Structures are given as structure tokens and as C-alpha cells.
Amino acid sequence: MLKITALPTNITRTLQAGGPDANGQPPERCLSDGGGNPCRHCLRYIPKGAEMLILAHRPFPAPQPYAEVGPIFLCADECPRYDGGEMPxxxxxxxxxxxxxxxxxxxxxxxxxxxxxxxxxxxxxxxxxxxxxxxxxxxxxxxxxxxxxxxxxx
Structure with missing residues (x-):
């Protein structure tokens, strides 16, 4: 059996509270245009007009040559973590x-x-x-x- 795993809640809450991203910067805040901004925590699209975060994320425990850093979106407000089941x-x-x-x-x-x-x-x-x-x-x-x-x- 396989499980789709969303971004951990502790990491998400730190970022939602303004904690630094993978580049050491606070996440940028903006409004979703509704054009397909997927939150990596709830694994839902952030609705048009809702506040969202844009930030650099490294989904690895430590920097190393294969630890890619790239942009992701998160809901600016707390959202429930995707818990499995149907395709998100x-x-x-x-x-x-x-x-x-x-x-x-x-x-x-x-x-x-x-x-x-x-x-x-x-x-x-x-x-x-x-x-x-x-x-x-x-x-x-x-x-x-x-x-x-x-x-x-x-």
C-alpha cells in the first residue's frame, strides 16, 4: 500500500507564523488568483482571493548536492493536513x-x-x-x- 504524504504540520505552522524558508527569508504573502496554487499541506487549491504564502522549500532534512530547493505555495491561514485516502x-x-x-x-x-x-x-x-x-x-x-x-x- 502506498501513501501520499503532505508537508508536515510542524514545518507548515512555523512558515505560517512567518518563520524562515529554505533561503532564510520570511514567506511572501499575497492573494491567490485562483489559477491553481496548490497548498503543500492540505493538498487543496488555495481559493481565489484567499491569502497564501510563496516560499522556498527544501524537502530534505539537510543541505547536500541532491537537496533541491524550489518554490511552493501554502495556505496563509492554518489548514488541516491531508490525511490520505482519495487522490488529493x-x-x-x-x-x-x-x-x-x-x-x-x-x-x-x-x-x-x-x-x-x-x-x-x-x-x-x-x-x-x-x-x-x-x-x-x-x-x-x-x-x-x-x-x-x-x-x-x-
Whole structure:
């Protein structure tokens, strides 16, 4: 069984309170234009006119050559963390995604990355997890490489 994992609540609450992002800067605050700004905590789209945060995020425990930093969106107000179940709204809006496996050392496991149709994402993740070196998988934008969520063994 596979589990889509959203950004942890403790990290999200720190950022929502103005804590520094991966670049050491406070998150930028702006209003969502409703054009598809997916919150990485609730994994829903931030509604038009709602306040949101834009910030640099590094979804790894420490800096190292494979620890990519990129922009993400968060709801500015507290939101509930996605808790599994159905495919989250924020992962239904694109026809395809980049998925790639990482080892326990938080480095890319070469040969696991693929751009796959949204409907095939979890099936592809299951294939990636057949490699015993893979500890977890990132879901990223196929067009901009932005971090969306993580897939873990459930």
C-alpha cells in the first residue's frame, strides 16, 4: 500500500507564523488568483482571493548536492493536513507529474525518475518501490520541477 504524504504540520505552522524558508527569508504573502496554487499541506487549491504564502522549500532534512530547493505555495491561514485516502485535489489538476525515488541517504536513486500520466502515478510509484534502494518518492511538477508531495510505503 502506498501513501501520499503532505508537508508536515510542524514545518507548515512555523512558515505560517512567518518563520524562515529554505533561503532564510520570511514567506511572501499575497492573494491567490485562483489559477491553481496548490497548498503543500492540505493538498487543496488555495481559493481565489484567499491569502497564501510563496516560499522556498527544501524537502530534505539537510543541505547536500541532491537537496533541491524550489518554490511552493501554502495556505496563509492554518489548514488541516491531508490525511490520505482519495487522490488529493492538488494532484488532480495536471495531466502528468515527475516522480523519482530517493534513498535513505536522501539522494536520487538513478533510473527511477519518470514523467507519468496522473492516472498512472501510483502504479509507477509501486514499480519504483520494487527497487530496494528506494526509501521514498517525490511527486514534482513535470513542467516546473516544483515539489508537490511525497509518496511513502504505507
Amino acid at each position: 485535489e492538488a494532484l488532480q489538476g495536471s495531466p502528468d507529474y515527475l516522480v523519482k525515488g530517493y534513498g535513505a541517504d536522501d539522494r536520487i536513486v538513478y533510473g527511477t525518475g519518470a514523467v507519468v500520466e496522473q492516472a498512472q502515478m501510483l502504479e509507477q510509484a509501486g514499480q519504483i518501490f520494487t527497487d530496494p534502494r528506494v526509501a521514498y518518492i517525490h511527486i514534482r511538477s513535470a513542467r516546473n520541477n516544483c515539489y508537490k508531495a511525497r509518496i511513502d510505503r504505507g
